[in-house]
Each structure stands twice: as C-alpha cells, then as structure tokens.
Amino acid sequence: MTSRTPPLARRMSDIAPFHVMALLARAHELExxxxxxxxxxxxxxxxxxxEPVVEAGLRAISSGRTxxxxxxxxxxxxxxxxxxxxxxxGVAVDPGRVVVTPGASGALLLALxxxxxxxxxxxxxxxxxxxxxxFVRFVEGSPVSLPVDAASHYQLNAQSVADRWGERxxxxxxxxxSNPTGTTLGAGEIAGILDTVRRHDGYLILDEIYQGxxxxxxxxxxxxxxxxxxxINSFSKYFYMTGWRLGWLVVPPHLSEAMERLAxxxxxxxxxxxxxxxxxxxxxxxxxxLAARRDAFVERRDFLIPALRELGFKIPxxxxxxxxxxxxxxxxxxxxxxxxxxxLEKQAVAITPGVDFGVHRAEHHVRFAYTTTVERxxxxxxxxxxxxxxxxxxx
Amino acid sequence: MTSRTPPLARRMSDIAPFHVMALLARAHELExxxxxxxxxxxxxxxxxxxEPVVEAGLRAISSGRTxxxxxxxxxxxxxxxxxxxxxxxGVAVDPGRVVVTPGASGALLLALxxxxxxxxxxxxxxxxxxxxxxFVRFVEGSPVSLPVDAASHYQLNAQSVADRWGERxxxxxxxxxSNPTGTTLGAGEIAGILDTVRRHDGYLILDEIYQGxxxxxxxxxxxxxxxxxxxINSFSKYFYMTGWRLGWLVVPPHLSEAMERLAxxxxxxxxxxxxxxxxxxxxxxxxxxLAARRDAFVERRDFLIPALRELGFKIPxxxxxxxxxxxxxxxxxxxxxxxxxxxLEKQAVAITPGVDFGVHRAEHHVRFAYTTTVERxxxxxxxxxxxxxxxxxxx
Numbered sequence: 001m002t003s004r005t006p007p008l009a010r011r012m013s014d015i016a017p018f019h020v021m022a023l024l025a026r027a028h029e030l031e032x033x034x035x036x037x038x039x040x041x042x043x044x045x046x047x048x049x050x051e052p053v054v055e056a057g058l059r060a061i062s063s064g065r066t067x068x069x070x071x072x073x074x075x076x077x078x079x080x081x082x083x084x085x086x087x088x089x090g091v092a093v094d095p096g097r098v099v100v101t102p103g104a105s106g107a108l109l110l111a112l113x114x115x116x117x118x119x120x121x122x123x124x125x126x127x128x129x130x131x132x133x134x135f136v137r138f139v140e141g142s143p144v145s146l147p148v149d150a151a152s153h154y155q156l157n158a159q160s161v162a163d164r165w166g167e168r169x170x171x172x173x174x175x176x177x178s179n180p181t182g183t184t185l186g187a188g189e190i191a192g193i194l195d196t197v198r199r200h201d202g203y204l205i206l207d208e209i210y211q212g213x214x215x216x217x218x219x220x221x222x223x224x225x226x227x228x229x230x231x232i233n234s235f236s237k238y239f240y241m242t243g244w245r246l247g248w249l250v251v252p253p254h255l256s257e258a259m260e261r262l263a264x265x266x267x268x269x270x271x272x273x274x275x276x277x278x279x280x281x282x283x284x285x286x287x288x289x290l291a292a293r294r295d296a297f298v299e300r301r302d303f304l305i306p307a308l309r310e311l312g313f314k315i316p317x318x319x320x321x322x323x324x325x326x327x328x329x330x331x332x333x334x335x336x337x338x339x340x341x342x343x344l345e346k347q348a349v350a351i352t353p354g355v356d357f358g359v360h361r362a363e364h365h366v367r368f369a370y371t372t373t374v375e376r377x378x379x380x381x382x383x384x385x386x387x388x389x390x391x392x393x394x395x
Numbered sequence: 396m397t398s399r400t401p402p403l404a405r406r407m408s409d410i411a412p413f414h415v416m417a418l419l420a421r422a423h424e425l426e427x428x429x430x431x432x433x434x435x436x437x438x439x440x441x442x443x444x445x446e447p448v449v450e451a452g453l454r455a456i457s458s459g460r461t462x463x464x465x466x467x468x469x470x471x472x473x474x475x476x477x478x479x480x481x482x483x484x485g486v487a488v489d490p491g492r493v494v495v496t497p498g499a500s501g502a503l504l505l506a507l508x509x510x511x512x513x514x515x516x517x518x519x520x521x522x523x524x525x526x527x528x529x530f531v532r533f534v535e536g537s538p539v540s541l542p543v544d545a546a547s548h549y550q551l552n553a554q555s556v557a558d559r560w561g562e563r564x565x566x567x568x569x570x571x572x573s574n575p576t577g578t579t580l581g582a583g584e585i586a587g588i589l590d591t592v593r594r595h596d597g598y599l600i601l602d603e604i605y606q607g608x609x610x611x612x613x614x615x616x617x618x619x620x621x622x623x624x625x626x627i628n629s630f631s632k633y634f635y636m637t638g639w640r641l642g643w644l645v646v647p648p649h650l651s652e653a654m655e656r657l658a659x660x661x662x663x664x665x666x667x668x669x670x671x672x673x674x675x676x677x678x679x680x681x682x683x684x685l686a687a688r689r690d691a692f693v694e695r696r697d698f699l700i701p702a703l704r705e706l707g708f709k710i711p712x713x714x715x716x717x718x719x720x721x722x723x724x725x726x727x728x729x730x731x732x733x734x735x736x737x738x739l740e741k742q743a744v745a746i747t748p749g750v751d752f753g754v755h756r757a758e759h760h761v762r763f764a765y766t767t768t769v770e771r772x773x774x775x776x777x778x779x780x781x782x783x784x785x786x787x788x789x790x
Contacts, residue, residue: 044462
C-alpha cells in the first residue's frame with residue numbers, strides 16, 4: 001500500500017504519553033514470566049464496583065436501556081447528583097447545572113472548550129494530573145504550570161494565582177484532593193482563590209473526583225463556596241466505577257446551555273447502562289459500603305507513609321486524600337524514572353515516576369498508589385527495603 | 396450566590412444545537428398528553444442490541460470486567476475488528492492500526508485532533524452530518540462545507556475536491572453511506588478523491604458507520620483502496636449498540652502512536668463492558684441476524700420512497716444505504732422547519748428539518764429516518780397525506 005506520511009497536527013508534539021505505560025507493559029511481561037509484581041503504580045482502586053451498582057447495570061442491559069440518552073445524561077441521574085450535593089454537603093444544586101459525561105475526561109474537555117480561547121492561559125500546578133495540561137493544549141489554550149512544593153501543600157493559593165494572573169489568563173484549574181500529591185484545599189483557601197478569579201472575571205475549574213476520599217476532614221464541595229465554580233467529578237474513584245466511564249460536572253447557570261450544545265456534538269450521549277448503574281451508586285443504601293472502603297484507605301495510608309519515611313523517602317506533607325503518596329526520593333536517587341524501572345526489574349515493585357506529573361523536580365519524586373491491600377503494600381515496602389540495601393545511598 | 400457571567404469561549408458561537416431536539420421535546424410532550432407520535436426523526440434503529448451482545452455485556456459486568464482498559468481498546472477487540480475487515484472485505488488490517496473509541500464521536504475527535512492545525516481547512520458536504528463541522532471547529536480548524544445536490548449524488552468527487560483544495564486545506568471528510576442523504580461513494584470515486592488528496596499530501600477521513608447498511612451493492616471499505624485513508628466506524632448502527640457508546644477508527648500506520656497518546660489523555664479508556672459486548676457483535680454467529688435486519692431496512696426503504704414521492708416529495712437520488720431519506724419538500728413548503736413543527740402539531744409525525752444538516756437549500760429539505768416498522772411508516776405516510784390535504788400546495 002502507500003507509505004506516505006502527511007504531517008501530524010502541531011499539537012501532537014505537546015501531548016506526552018503516560019510514561020508509566022511503558023513500565024506497566026514491562027510489569028505485565030514480568031508477570032507473564034511468572035514474577036509476582038506488587039502494583040503501586042495504578043490510579044485505580046482494587047475494590048470492585050459495589051454490588052448494587054453491578055445489579056443495576058445488569059438490570060439496565062437486560063431491560064434494553066442501551067439506547068442513546070439525552071446528551072447531558074438521563075434526568076433521573078442529574079436529579080440524583082443534585083440530591084447527592086444536598087444530602088452530603090448541604091448545597092442546593094439545580095439539576096439543570098449538572099452535566100453527565102463520558103468520564104471526568106469528558107467533563108474536563110467540556111469545561112475547557114466552553115471557556116478557554118486559543119492563546120489564553122490556564123494556571124495549573126506542577127506536579128499535577130498530566131491530562132489537564134493536555135486538555136488545555138487541546139483547545140489551543142496555553143497551560144501555565146506553576147511549580148508547587150511542600151511549602152504550599154502542593155497547591156496554588158490566592159497569592160500565587162494573583163501573582164501570576166496576566167492579560168491572557170482565563171482560568172485556574174485545581175484538584176482537591178489532588179493527584180499525585182493527595183493534598184486538599186480548605187474552604188478558606190478555595191474562597192481566596194475564587195476571589196482572585198472573580199476579580200479577573202475568570203473561571204475556577206475544580207476537580208473533585210476524589211471528593212469522598214478524604215481522611216483528616218469531612219468531605220466538602222467548592223459548590224458551597226460559589227455557584228460560579230466549575231466542578232468536575234466522577235463515578236470512577238469514590239464509587240469504584242472506573243471502566244464504566246462516567247463523570248459529571250456542575251456548571252454556573254450561564255454555562256448550562258453551552259454545555260448541552262457541546263455534549264450533543266462531541267459525545268451524543270454518555271454510556272447508557274453506566275448511567276443507570278450510577279443511580280445505584282448514589283443511593284443511600286451504598287453509603288455504608290463506601291464509608292467502609294474509605295476507612296480501608298485510611299488504614300493503608302497510615303501504614304504506608306511511616307513505612308516509606310522509614311526507608312528514606314521524604315513526605316513533607318501528609319496527604320489528606322485520594323490514594324496517592326508523592327514521595328521525594330532525592331535522598332535515594334537523582335533519577336526517579338531509572339529508579340522506578342530498576343526497582344521493577346530487581347524487586348518487581350511498580351511505582352510511577354514523577355515525570356508523568358510534570359517537570360518541577362520530577363526526577364526527585366515518585367508516586368505510590370495505595371490501591372492494594374495493606375498486606376501487599378507491606379510486601380512492596382519490604383522489597384523496596386531490600387532493593388535500597390543493594391544500591392549505594394546518595395548524599 | 397453570584398450572578399457573574401464570565402465570557403464563553405468564541406468557539407461556542409459556531410457550535411449549533413441539534414434543532415431536532417426542540418422538536419423531539421415537543422413530541423414527548425404530545426406523547427405525555429396521550430398522542431401517538433410516529434417517529435421518523437431519530438437516527439437510531441428501533442431494533443434492540445442483538446441477544447449475543449446483551450449476553451456478553453451481562454457476562455462482562457458479572458465477571459467484573461468494569462475496569463479501565465488500554466486507552467486504544469482491549470487487544471482482543473482490536474484483533475476482532477481487524478479480522479472483521481479480512482472476513483467481510485478481504486482487507487488485511489494490522490490490529491495496531493485499530494483504535495477503539497467512545498463512540499464514533501470519539502473517533503472523529505481523534506482523527507481531526509491528530510491531523511488538523513488551527514486555521515486549516517477541512518472540506519465537507521452540505522448537507523452532511525452536523526457534528527463534523529463542529530469537530531473541525533472544535534480543533535480550531537476551518538470547516539468548508541461545499542454545497543452538494545442530486546447531480547453529484549450529494550457527495551464530493553475528485554473534481555470538486557481538486558477545485559476547492561487550497562493552500563490551507565488539510566483534509567476532506569466524507570461519509571459513505573452518508574447522513575442525511577443515504578448516498579454512497581463507489582470504489583472508483585473514492586480512489587479519485589484519494590488521488591487528489593495524495594497529490595496535496597492531505598488526509599481523507601471517511602465515515603463508514605453505516606457500512607453494512609447498503610442495499611444496492613455489496614458492503615465495502617475504503618481500506619481496500621488505500622491504507623492512508625482514516626476510516627471511522629461504530630458499533631451503533633449496523634450492530635445496534637447506540638447507548639453502549641463504542642466506535643473505532645483505522646488509521647494509517649504512521650498515526651497509530653499519536654492516536655494512543657491522544658486516547659490516553661482525552662478518554663483514558665473506552666467503556667469496558669461495551670468492549671466485551673462488542674466482541675460478540677463481531678462474532679460470525681451474529682451474521683445472520685444482522686443480515687436479516689439489513690433486509691428489513693431494504694423493505695422499509697422500498698416502501699417509503701415511492702410513498703413519499705407519491706405525496707409530492709422529490710427524491711432525485713434513491714439512497715443506497717443508511718436509514719435516511721433526504722427529501723426535497725420545495726413543492727410543499729418553503730420553510731421545512733415550520734413544516735416539520737406544523738406536521739408534528741397537526742398529525743403527530745416527527746421528521747427532521749434540513750437545517751440540522753447545513754444551510755444549502757436546508758429550508759427545502761427534510762430527513763425521514765426509516766428506523767421504525769413498515770406499519771408505522773405507513774401510518775406516518777397516511778398522516779402526512781392527510782396533513783398535505785389540509786394545507787395549500789405550492790407552485
């Protein structure tokens with residue numbers, strides 16, 4: 001056939017792959033060869049979808065609820081999401097502001113597409129969720145990744161946002177709890193950032209996909225601070241529905257109509273069976289199970305962090321949420337990517353190198369996901385200890 | 396709360412809603428009030444997902460296959476899609492060129508994102524699938540909708556593409572069979588267009604989502620003409636899996652890696668249960684059922700077209716595929732949108748006004764979808780006849 005190669009669009013040179021995928025592929029090779037790999041690299045809970053969710057999904061498919069739905073989601077799910085905010089956070093949300101999407105990925109795409117013009121800047125954290133800067137790039141915006149560290153709890157604040165806001169800045173995009181650092185933003189901090197954003201007539205886009213997974217404070221939503229925040233959420237993490245691909249956003253009232261037009265054209269409809277399954281996830285009957293799983297994550301975190309510190313990883317801020325530890329490994333290696341690869345080869349422990357989350361001191365950080373049992377985490381820690389015993393310490 | 400309204404992104408002024416949605420909402424109101432509406436507006440087959448697909452979907456959920464998959468789809472589905480091309484069209488496709496997406500919508504987004512720069516033109520037909528021009532706009536490209544009519548079978552050809560190709564043109568985007576016109580492109584026509592595209596080192600993006608639904612010729616794929624065509628496909632139409640939201644594309648080899656990076660960042664993964672269900676759709680066991688349904692569409696088409704012509708609609712080209720008739724109603728009305736609304740109010744028949752597919756003589760066209768039984772189509776035709784008997788004829 002032909003072998004011509006017309007040029008790729010320029011944006012492709014700014015879209016990085018997930019580096020952990022190469023590592024994951026190697027982990028699978030090792031497993032195929034009989035090695036027992038401890039997975040601490042995966043941002044996906046080990047817990048299965050809750051039984052009521054599974055049952056509801058099965059019922060949806062059996063009863064033929066496998067057709068297109070409204071582009072913004074079935075009305076009963078939008079209402080259930082609105083009721084969820086009322087029940088858990090005491091916030092009144094008009095269901096008309098709720099847009100159900102194919103994963104939080106779809107929600108991020110809609111949020112940026114509706115608000116950011118080509119050349120306009122969006123402020124982000126480095127480290128941060130890598131797709132965020134790619135979504136900004138995708139809509140031809142200009143991602144401005146601001147280095148953050150332990151001193152600011154790996155988050156932006158009113159001051160850093162105000163300092164960096166410029167002529168072309170349109171939005172700031174944060175996550176609480178954040179991936180990879182697991183740190184949260186308090187209500188006062190969000191209010192401060194929002195004040196700054198309001199002064200500039202910009203948008204605050206806040207990712208709350210790890211909302212229920214907070215361990216040192218009650219769960220909260222930025223929607224209680226202002227209805228002009230664009231909030232992103234997901235059924236993937238707290239509700240254990242990753243592969244069902246369902247998320248949502250809550251938008252300021254003046255964006256509802258634009259969201260519907262965009263969703264019609266970009267997605268047609270979110271997956272139908274997943275929407276009916278998600279109704280069960282929001283049912284109060286699921287509350288106890290979800291709370292118990294949250295408690296299991298606390299136990300894992302409280303095991304893992306001291307154990308990693310003992311091994312020489314620096315964790316200056318104890319992460320208050322999500323299921324990640326972003327650890328400073330600069331005392332152990334100057335190249336976190338090589339470190340992760342070598343650890344996998346020698347001890348069959350998989351972790352994610354910092355490079356997947358940005359460039360700011362990425363070579364000095366790795367991310368651990370506690371998406372496996374305490375027993376497996378303990379095995380991982382033991383193996384890392386053995387590995388570190390065989391390589392020369394730095395500094 | 397606040398009532399501030401920061402500006403929307405400029406692209407939003409170019410993204411039109413589906414006008415049929417307003418009509419559909421009114422149809423639902425009429426139904427809620429007890430009216431029996433004949434639906435000929437919906438681009439979704441009335442047939443349910445095939446039983447083996449349903450069974451496979453149920454098994455996937457029961458067995459916990461509800462987790463993230465590879466961003467480009469599970470390997471067995473990519474292989475099954477490749478095998479599908481071999482079995483039905485005699486085309487060898489490397490599974491590495493197959494990218495499974497959240498609906499054909501996801502496939503269109505990937506195809507344009509990887510190939511079109513801001514300001515670059517993509518040639519399209521008017522009338523055409525409305526989302527196409529919005530996807531082009533979305534990546535900041537410039538959609539160039541070329542008016543087509545019966546003389547060119549509502550398609551572009553080598554000459555019209557060559558005539559319009561300019562400095563900034565990057566791609567041409569066609570569909571065979573097309574929505575809304577149901578017309579197809581022959582192998583010779585595709586080869587001619589592809590030659591032109593090759594001379595300009597551009598891309599041909601061909602939507603084949605109605606591939607198996609052709610009635611006057613054997614189904615075919617442009618992949619047999621060149622591996623440098625970007626082919627879009629879907630499980631929605633021929634495989635009756637609309638709400639499962641699963642599509643795919645087959646890309647030239649040099650685009651595979653870019654597609655994977657984009658899919659990782661934009662989607663993470665297509666819906667998992669849908670992928671396992673889709674495996675059953677491609678199984679030879681489904682062939683007979685799918686062929687029988689295709690035959691039912693032939694019967695519907697062959698009933699509907701003469702009946703509409705009898706009523707005074709002009710259908711100068713008999714559509715060879717999909718499940719649409721794009722009818723010229725200029726002898727009956729000068730305002731197809733008002734006509735569709737009035738027909739719905741007076742006779743409870745829902746059809747789609749031309750405005751949803753472009754601007755070229757849109758006011759003189761309506762689209763009929765034969766996604767319902769011959770009995771219901773006959774009732775619709777009878778009611779349209781009654782309606783036309785009560786309004787003055789034009790011309």
